[in-house]
Each structure stands twice: as C-alpha cells, then as structure tokens.
Amino acid sequence: MGNDATIPLNRRRFVALSGTGLAATVVGTEFQTQTAHAAFTSDPFQLGSATGDPTTDSVVLWTRLAPNPTAADAGMTGQPSQINVGWRLARTYEDVRDNVNTLYSGTVIARSDQHWSVHVDVKTATGGGPLQPGTQYWYVFSIPDTSYRTWIGSTRTAPSATADVQVNFAVISCQSAATDTAANNGTSYWHGYDHLQDNPVDFMVQLGDNIYREGHVNTVPPRYCASLADYRQRWGWYLSRAALQRCRRSYPTYSVIDDHEVANDFNGAEIPNNYGTGSAGDTALNQLNWGLQAYWENMPVRGPAPVAPTGSDKKRMSIEKSSLQWGRHLNLVLWDCRQDRTDPDTATNPTMLGAAQVSRTISTIQNSTSTWTVIGTTSPLSTYWAAIGSDGQPVPAGRANWNAYPVERERITGALRARLDQHNGFNPVIISGDVHCPFASKVVQRTDPADRSFVATEFCGPSMSSYSGVNWTSRLNANPAIFAWMGLRDDTSGRSPQPQPLKGYLRCAANGSTFYSNYLVTHQTNVATGTVTSQWRSRTAVGTIGAVGY
Incomplete structure (x- = not known):
C-alpha cells in the first residue's frame, strides 16, 4: 500500500x-x-x-x-x-x-x-x-x-507540524476474545495482531470495543461483568494475548471507547448522575463507573483516572482527541461517541457527541491546514441501511448509528461541505468501525437516500474478530454509496448462520499527494493458524472523494 x-x-x-x-x-x-x-x-x-x-x-x-x-x-x-x-x-x-x-x-x-x-x-x-x-x-x-x-x-513522538513525512497507522476495533461455541473453547483468534507485529506502523488507532463486557462459559470470568473486579479480570484476560502485547509495547496507541467496554449500546447522558434512582439506574451507573475505571487502568492514556464531579456519583474521563497533528499531512480527530450520547428515540434534540465536542470538531474542520483531516468515529458516518423494504425505501440498521442523529450529523457534514466549497486544499477522510463489516464509501451530506452531495471518503475497518448474525448481503444492496465491500465468506465454525465479513485490521498511510488504505483480513478467526492477506488496497488523491483500487 x-x-x-x-x-x-x-x-x-x-x-x-x-x-x-x-x-x-x-x-x-x-x-x-x-x-x-x-x-x-x-x-x-x-x-x-x-x-x-x-x-x-x-x-x-x-x-x-x-x-x-x-x-x-x-x-x-x-x-x-x-x-x-x-x-x-x-x-x-x-x-x-x-x-x-x-x-x-x-x-x-x-x-x-x-x-x-x-x-x-x-x-x-x-x-x-x-x-x-x-x-x-x-x-x-x-x-x-x-x-x-x-x-x-x-x-x-509525533513529528513537528511542518515535517514533510508520510504517516503510517493501523485502525483496529471490535476484538471479541471468544464466542459461546464449543470448538476451541470458543476462542476468537486475533490474526490481525500477528500480522501487525511484523509490519511496523507509526501508531495504532483503537476505535473501541477493546473488550466485551458480555460473558459466557468461554470468557474469563465466565459471566457478564457485574463488578469492578469482573471488569478488571476481563481486561487481564484480553491483555494476556502475546501478539497484542507485542504491538502495544512497540507502537504508541491513540484510543477511544465504544459501548462494550461499559455495556452494550449504552447512552452516557441517559445514565443518572447519582445513585438512588432505582435498580436500573444504579446498575447503569455502576457499569459506567466500573467500565471507565477499568479502561483507564489498562490503556496508555493521558490524563487522570475517571472522577465524578462534585455532587455527582457519575464518573467522567477525557476520551476525545480533538486535533492530533502528525507532521504536515495528518490532522487526526477521534470522537468520544458515548459519554454525552442521548437516546435518539426519547431525547428532544438527540446527540451522539454533545454540543461542545461538535463545536470543537467543526472548528477543526474550518481551520485544519493539514493535507488530510481524518475523523475517527466508532460508528460509520456514511448513511448505513439494513435493507430495502417492500416499499422500496431503506430500512434503518438499528438506532445505534449516525442515521439516528440526522440533525447533528448534518451539522458536521454541512461543515465539511462548506470547507470543501472553499477549494483550498481540504481533504477529509473518515475512519470507523463498530459494524463488523469492512467497506469503503462516499459520505453523503444528508441521510436522504437520493442525496449525492459527497463530503468525505470513509474507510470502515473490519472487526478484529467480532461476529454478527445480520444479513450482510441485504446491507450491501441497501447502501449504494458503498463502492468497495470487502467480501463475505460462508462461516464454517458454526458461530453464525449468515456469511460473515472478513476480520482483521485497516492499514492507512498519508502523504502530500495520496491517502492509502489496505484491508488486511482473514476468515480464519476460529483457528489458531489463520492467514492474513490484503483484500483491497486503494489510493485517494488530494482533491478527490472516493478511492481507486490498485
């Protein structure tokens, strides 16, 4: 690449x-x-x-x-x-x-x-x-x-803001360590890390789901995490993998959380600030506090341990990376999509990022002078539909993605459109994860299926190992803006009734003329000796949206 x-x-x-x-x-x-x-x-x-x-x-x-x-x-x-x-x-x-x-x-x-x-x-x-x-x-x-x-x-360390150097980095997400099947004790093998440890990068970007709180007979501990001790033990089990350790000690990491470090699909802003609101509220508050604490204890992140503000029992920590400069050619933004997130079905003005983070993002879009401005999001910014319904209209792919937050999404995509219209060397790229399906797409400004006002190129990375039982073929047919779909393989492990997308990691590089992507994947996460290969490599030239395979 x-x-x-x-x-x-x-x-x-x-x-x-x-x-x-x-x-x-x-x-x-x-x-x-x-x-x-x-x-x-x-x-x-x-x-x-x-x-x-x-x-x-x-x-x-x-x-x-x-x-x-x-x-x-x-x-x-x-x-x-x-x-x-x-x-x-x-x-x-x-x-x-x-x-x-x-x-x-x-x-x-x-x-x-x-x-x-x-x-x-x-x-x-x-x-x-x-x-x-x-x-x-x-x-x-x-x-x-x-x-x-x-x-x-x-x-x-990062190069100076004027350094004319190519940057090389890996994008990783969704690394479930085991499923509840009997074969190999359900182990999900992380062959992407085996490949990465032998192919150096400047840094890794971890877009969440470092661990999974959910548990079963094949996890350690063998249950859902239900205490701080459980979360800590789960992290210890995950971090015991040798290839992961080699990568962590050899390449610096920029990381954010998604939901599974805390609890599936949690909306941080909906969790009560204090104990005593009832069993459900107290449980959600415990999960947030324990999940954030264990994440901080096990990741090489800057800043203090999570702390609750005065008068609150609800911990917070600094997760968002608002503008990371790596030489002349990369300005990297990593979103915290969880701590200020509200329920899109019940909130008056639903938000995924919170007003302050949106404002910082728009400021970066307006003022970035790097060749490439790259935004990392745990949920794809591209319109992402589950299927085409009987009425010919797209069916939403759940309520956990950006389609459920159209007003906030269009504030961001509108800022991208306005900066592009200035024709002053602005080149936006989105990197994402979460959906366990690698693809490349053009990001449209509005969620209207007919919209063809493209505002960025998006590269959604594969999961390192995590499975999903959805109908991926229907999703491909429902998303015309996806121009590169990284293939499906019949699952032979007994873990899923559906053909599964390939697993692994996304490798990126950026210089003064080109943004490169390389999907390094395998279909063998259920066996110890899987092989990682390049499924699709692409180039995006400055001044263009989209990518050309090579």
Whole structure:
C-alpha cells in the first residue's frame, strides 16, 4: 500500500518484537529507594507495557502489575497497597538494554485502588522531561532492587507540524476474545495482531470495543461483568494475548471507547448522575463507573483516572482527541461517541457527541491546514441501511448509528461541505468501525437516500474478530454509496448462520499527494493458524472523494 507496503523490519524494531535482551538485570541504582516492599515470587509484568497519546514532545508509558492476570485478584493478594515501579527511557535499544546513557528515569507508585497500573507522562513525570519531535525512543519498567522488568519497548513522538513525512497507522476495533461455541473453547483468534507485529506502523488507532463486557462459559470470568473486579479480570484476560502485547509495547496507541467496554449500546447522558434512582439506574451507573475505571487502568492514556464531579456519583474521563497533528499531512480527530450520547428515540434534540465536542470538531474542520483531516468515529458516518423494504425505501440498521442523529450529523457534514466549497486544499477522510463489516464509501451530506452531495471518503475497518448474525448481503444492496465491500465468506465454525465479513485490521498511510488504505483480513478467526492477506488496497488523491483500487 503505497510507500509503506514493504517497510523493512529494522534491527532495533525486530529485537523489540522478538523480546531478546530480557536477561539483562536492573540493579536499581538509578531508582529512588523502595519504600513499599513487594514480595513477588513470579514475574509481575505479565501484561507487558504500552505507550500512548504521543505528542511532539511527550508520550505516556504504561504498565500494570499482575503476576496472574486472569485470576480474580490478578495474583496481587497480600501485596502492599503501594508499590514502587521504576521506569527508564533512552534513545537507543542498546542504551536501555545495557543501562547506559539513560535520557530520563524515575520511580512511580502503583496503587491498589488503580489496580496497580502505572501511567508515566514522560514530559511532566518526576525524573522526566521533554522529548524531540518525530523521534523513536526505547523504554523499560522494573521493580527496583529485583531482576523483574518488562520486555524493552519502543515508542515514538509525533513529528513537528511542518515535517514533510508520510504517516503510517493501523485502525483496529471490535476484538471479541471468544464466542459461546464449543470448538476451541470458543476462542476468537486475533490474526490481525500477528500480522501487525511484523509490519511496523507509526501508531495504532483503537476505535473501541477493546473488550466485551458480555460473558459466557468461554470468557474469563465466565459471566457478564457485574463488578469492578469482573471488569478488571476481563481486561487481564484480553491483555494476556502475546501478539497484542507485542504491538502495544512497540507502537504508541491513540484510543477511544465504544459501548462494550461499559455495556452494550449504552447512552452516557441517559445514565443518572447519582445513585438512588432505582435498580436500573444504579446498575447503569455502576457499569459506567466500573467500565471507565477499568479502561483507564489498562490503556496508555493521558490524563487522570475517571472522577465524578462534585455532587455527582457519575464518573467522567477525557476520551476525545480533538486535533492530533502528525507532521504536515495528518490532522487526526477521534470522537468520544458515548459519554454525552442521548437516546435518539426519547431525547428532544438527540446527540451522539454533545454540543461542545461538535463545536470543537467543526472548528477543526474550518481551520485544519493539514493535507488530510481524518475523523475517527466508532460508528460509520456514511448513511448505513439494513435493507430495502417492500416499499422500496431503506430500512434503518438499528438506532445505534449516525442515521439516528440526522440533525447533528448534518451539522458536521454541512461543515465539511462548506470547507470543501472553499477549494483550498481540504481533504477529509473518515475512519470507523463498530459494524463488523469492512467497506469503503462516499459520505453523503444528508441521510436522504437520493442525496449525492459527497463530503468525505470513509474507510470502515473490519472487526478484529467480532461476529454478527445480520444479513450482510441485504446491507450491501441497501447502501449504494458503498463502492468497495470487502467480501463475505460462508462461516464454517458454526458461530453464525449468515456469511460473515472478513476480520482483521485497516492499514492507512498519508502523504502530500495520496491517502492509502489496505484491508488486511482473514476468515480464519476460529483457528489458531489463520492467514492474513490484503483484500483491497486503494489510493485517494488530494482533491478527490472516493478511492481507486490498485
């Protein structure tokens, strides 16, 4: 796919992926004296490490202590409520491996009330400082005065806003870990991560459904998550996958939530602010608070843990990414489609984003100077219908997508139309997920099926593994704006009565002339040795809407 199709694995990146260098021992002399003594009898870094939210001068480093991640207590029973964790960052892999020429280092406290998770914002952390734009760094976590440490990881900062560089990134969503079928204990294999770990990118974009709250006999725990402990255990089970860990420790991540991190199809604004409104309200409030807390504990995100405002029991956290600049050619917006969302059937003026987020998005559309302005949404912005009815009119595909929010949608698409009409080098692209079906389409301004006023090109990524039992053939026939449909395969695993779309991830690249997309997919998520192949590659030239396969 363009210039990134054959990116070689350089030696340092290969070493980070393969994990060599573990035998080196941290002696603890760089770290502050340990005041909370943990007595680990096995490696507490079973969940590895990760980085996220890179800027031009900082990045967030993450790890979580969990000797037994899939156990109800993560193997932490009897440990202190506060444990010192050392971190170190350098400019080369060898400097981290050999414990020389450290750029920054420090000690941070892992606390039991945050499930012993650690978030280090390098620029502002004690012992840290500013980083250089567009630079690769290497890092490691350790337990001071022990030999326990993470694999050496790599990360990178965003290039300066004037840097003329191509950006390469992966788009991922909807990674159910298991179904309730008997074969292979229902395991859903994430072959997309197997492919991604060997084909480097600058960063990953995670568009939600990192985990699924829903549970059954094949999940850990074997039930729907019904407590904070359940959500934490579910995250530990998900993050135990080796290929996912390799990708997280090698590429920084920008992420948002969708619904399944909390509860299916939840509307955040409809959840009561305080306990005591009744059983349903209290349950929804618990699910939101637990889901947000567990998401924060397990993702490399910038900002404090979720907190309830004064007078409220309802937690909030910073999820939206309003304008992420990656060099001259990419301005990335990632929407929070859940915390301020209202019910489209009952709200007077239903909203998916909330007024403030819509205003920030429109401001970015009006003022972006990047070659490509890319908006990430957990639900496709394209008009997306389920089927054509007997009256010849399209049938809505549920109430969870943008068709159910036409007024707010047209504020955004109207802003896209107005900016395009200025003819000043504005090139909008939408990336999305959620529907478990990879496609490419032209986004129309209005939800009217006859509308042909195109305002953006959309690339909806495949689910990493999640299934759906809908009639995909009917959906294809109902959506004429979809110009590339990534194929259906008969499901042979017994998991679905319907032919299933292909699974995997979307790979994108952008430079001063072209936006590239590459759908890397498989139909073998039910077996351990699936093969990922390129189903469709495309180019979108500046000044055009749509894409041309190649």
